Amino acid sequence: MRQVKLADWARVSESVGLSERECLEVNQFGDGKARWIYDPETFSWDMANRMTKFIEMNYPRPLPVNYTAVSNYMWIEPDDCVNMAGLLRGEMMWTKDAVAKVVELRGQGMKYKDIARQLSPNMTASKVSRIYGL
Numbered sequence: 001m002r003q004v005k006l007a008d009w010a011r012v013s014e015s016v017g018l019s020e021r022e023c024l025e026v027n028q029f030g031d032g033k034a035r036w037i038y039d040p041e042t043f044s045w046d047m048a049n050r051m052t053k054f055i056e057m058n059y060p061r062p063l064p065v066n067y068t069a070v071s072n073y074m075w076i077e078p079d080d081c082v083n084m085a086g087l088l089r090g091e092m093m094w095t096k097d098a099v100a101k102v103v104e105l106r107g108q109g110m111k112y113k114d115i116a117r118q119l120s121p122n123m124t125a126s127k128v129s130r131i132y133g134l
Helices: 009-016 020-026 045-058 067-074 078-088 096-107 112-119 125-133
Strands: none
Touching: 009 020, 020 067, 045 067, 045 078, 067 078, 096 112, 096 125, 112 125
8 A cells, every 4th residue: 555645734734824724625636545444344533523523623513524634634535524524423325225234134134233342432222113104
């Protein structure tokens, strides 16, 4: 895997006269950004907590989160940051594929709480059971 040297945003900020957050929001370079796709076997709360802390510090409610900045801070693809932020809130897009996965896992005898863990780190069993019951 190619090693990517991340920017020192404090140094960039100082040299251009903008805040670190402004630099992160306007940076359009993204070559080499990693993917972050939820996998219950490899999920790390370290990365999740790092992203959550950055969002909370820089985008307190009611400010909308700028996922370009989050992506640049984490050096993760922007769409993956958006998706993971939703999963960390226990939200997900209930696509046909997601519902089919619930039906398949339930058909194998898996409990709702275990299915929830397969879908998201913060999904609840009750959300899964409501979707399954539709």
